Amino acid sequence: MDRFSAFINSFLKKQYQSRWHFLYQKGWPHVRKNLAQLDRQLNHRCQLFTHNGWQQQAKELAVVNNAQGDWYNFTTGPQAVNLHNFSWDHATEGLLILQRAQLAFYLHHEGWIWICKNQEQLSGKLLSWPTETEDFR
Numbered sequence: 001m002d003r004f005s006a007f008i009n010s011f012l013k014k015q016y017q018s019r020w021h022f023l024y025q026k027g028w029p030h031v032r033k034n035l036a037q038l039d040r041q042l043n044h045r046c047q048l049f050t051h052n053g054w055q056q057q058a059k060e061l062a063v064v065n066n067a068q069g070d071w072y073n074f075t076t077g078p079q080a081v082n083l084h085n086f087s088w089d090h091a092t093e094g095l096l097i098l099q100r101a102q103l104a105f106y107l108h109h110e111g112w113i114w115i116c117k118n119q120e121q122l123s124g125k126l127l128s129w130p131t132e133t134e135d136f137r
Contacts (some may be wrong), residue, residue: 003070003097004031004078007104011116016041028077035074038095038106039114046106046116053113057105060115069098 008020020041023030039048049056061083071081072095081096093109102118 003099004072006099007095007097007116010102010118011043011045011104012038012041013043032074032077039108042106042114042116045118046104046114048112048114050112053111053115056115057113060103060105060117064098064101064103068100069096071096 004024005021008017008024012020020031020034023034064083069081069083069086070078071086072078074093074095083098094107096105096107098104104116106114106116108114
């Protein structure tokens with residue numbers, strides 16, 4: 001399973017997961033056309049921050065040991081990123097997935113941020129996420 005599929009399984013409501021998997025299999029242009037609906041289809045593991053979202057994001061990232069992530073720019077598609085070299089100034093709208101931390105950030109161009117965390121990791125039950133060596137689709 002790749003990282004975007006793991007995001008779908010972990011952070012989208014059950015009734016929307018098969019649709020997003022179908023869109024993803026058809027390719028990034030099909031996903032991109034439907035991203036405006038994503039915020040309404042996130043599950044209980046995601047929390048919206050309309051104010052001070054950047055501070056909350058910085059707080060979450062401060063405890064992440066792994067500096068590797070996947071940035072899904074809504075215009076160009078996915079790319080691997082190192083958070084130490086990642087420019088947040090250019091991150092106007094997209095999805096940042098941190099596989100090891102089982103954490104994702106959905107950044108909107110209006111400034112609000114959805115932060116999605118696997119709460120079950122606190123009880124020691126990790127969801128099925130791909131290994132670091134798995135590539136993008």
